[in-house]
Amino acid sequence: MDNQDMKKKAAGEKAAEFVKDGMVVGLGSGSTMYWAIKKLGDLVKEGISIKGIPSSVRTADWAKEFGVPLTDFSEVQRIDLAIDGADEIDPAFGCIKGGGGSLLREKIVDAAADQFIVVADDSKLVSVLGQFPLPVEVVPFGYEVVKEQIAGLGCEPVLRMKGDQPFITDNQNVILDCSFLEIKDPQKLHDQLKSLIGVVETGLFIHMADIVVAGRSTGVEILKKRKVTKNEAARKND
Ligand SMILES: O=C(CO)[C@H](O)[C@H](O)COP(=O)(O)O
Secondary structure (H helix, E strand, O other), X not given: OOHHHHHHHHHHHHHHOOOOOOOEEEEOXXXXXXXXXXXXXXXXXXXXOOEEEEOOHHHHHHHHHHOOOEOOOOOOOOEEEEEXXXXXXXXXXXXXXOOOOOHHHHHHHHHOEEEEEEEEEHHHEOOOOOOOOEEEEEOOOOHHHXXXXXXXXXXXXXXXXXXXXXXXXXXXXXXXXXXXXXXXXHHHHHHHHHOOOOEEEEOEEOOOOOEEEEEEOOEEEEEEOOOOOHHHHHHHHO
């Protein structure tokens, strides 16, 4: 296991400790979540009673493998705590997500939670979002039109591929990966993208996360939300 994987493992296991007996838990996606789900399986074996709502088919498979009981939104419409990975996290806990292609279900799950914990290794902590290409989930019909429209917002969208075929999400959509490099106003960009007909969801998770559990070489750091100062806000808008 390399250093980054060790940080992911430590962060994932730490985040699982926030889960308490009786909770409905939103289970995010990605390799860091693998460790959180595995740890939750251990906690279930030790006797806590929880139910998980998975945000992807892969996550559901891991939960089954590790013995985490699952439920779905037909049974419960409220989640006590969601834990999910991220591709980038800014100082206000704004995130880019969707590197694994599960952004729509992740956002539904994370938004339904009373508390949302983001779990990641420290390479994901950035000062400004945008170096990681922003995933935008789009319906397949006419995605070429949407691609052109997104290009007009200042990036070159790339249709995500799996081998020589377009990558298809769990919801049967495609993903456009959009390299904006520096997203100065994530909320504005999210709103612009969502206004395009054919866009299902964006990977911008703004004003959602409450806590970041970050795996560092020195150990796991728990970051709690703090207010962005006026100076920081002004610098961002320069
Ligand atoms: O958003 C995601 C999947 O859609 C993942 O949470 C994100 O890509 C982080 O993954 P990893 O923990 O493997 O770095």
